[in-house]
Amino acid sequence: xxxxxxxxxxxxxxxxxxxxxxxxxxxxxxxxxxxxxxxxxxxxxxxxxxxxxxxxxxxxxxxxxxxxxxxxxxxxxxxxxxxxxxxxxxxxxxxxxxxxxxxxxxxxxxxxxxxxxxxxx
Numbered sequence: 001x002x003x004x005x006x007x008x009x010x011x012x013x014x015x016x017x018x019x020x021x022x023x024x025x026x027x028x029x030x031x032x033x034x035x036x037x038x039x040x041x042x043x044x045x046x047x048x049x050x051x052x053x054x055x056x057x058x059x060x061x062x063x064x065x066x067x068x069x070x071x072x073x074x075x076x077x078x079x080x081x082x083x084x085x086x087x088x089x090x091x092x093x094x095x096x097x098x099x100x101x102x103x104x105x106x107x108x109x110x111x112x113x114x115x116x117x118x119x120x121x
Contacts, residue, residue: 001036001037001039001040001043002036002037002040002109002112002113002116004036005032005033005034005035005036005037005040005109005112006033006109008029008030008032008033008036009029009033009102009105009106009109011029012026012029012030012033012098012101012102012105013102015029015098016098016099016101016102017098023095023096023098024081024084026096026098026101027078027080027081027084027096027101028081028082030075030078030081030096030101030102030105031053031055031078031079031081031082032082033105033108033109034055034072034075034076034078034105034108035053035055035058035082037105037108037109037112038055038058038059038062038069038112039058040112040116041062041067041069041112041115042058042061042062042065044112044115044116044119045062045065045066045067047061047065049061053079053082053083054079055075055076055078055079056076056079059072059073059076067115072104072107072108072111074104075104075105075108
């Protein structure tokens with residue numbers, strides 16, 4: 001899952017500088033990267049993850065598993081992009097700060113990679 005999350009982050013980063021790409025698409029890739037990273041984190045703790053796009057639910061499951069994911073909780077704001085970007089017309093309430101989002105998502109993925117490395121030791 002972490003490798004898949006890195007692919008979505010790469011897409012987000014590649015599209016971030018392209019003004020012609022709608023924010024909904026960037027938001028979608030941010031949501032997908034976060035979702036997959038959280039599922040990877042759950043798997044590291046030995047938990048099966050649900051088939052869901054609901055980031056607050058995944059954060060809740062991580063808390064119950066004993067993970068300290070509080071610093072990444074603001075990324076839950078991307079939950080709506082999982083469906084809206086694919087199935088609904090329209091613009092998000094505000095434009096996305098794409099470089100900041102990329103950095104926030106990258107920090108989560110780096111953290112999960114460190115947790116994975118520590119679990120392997």
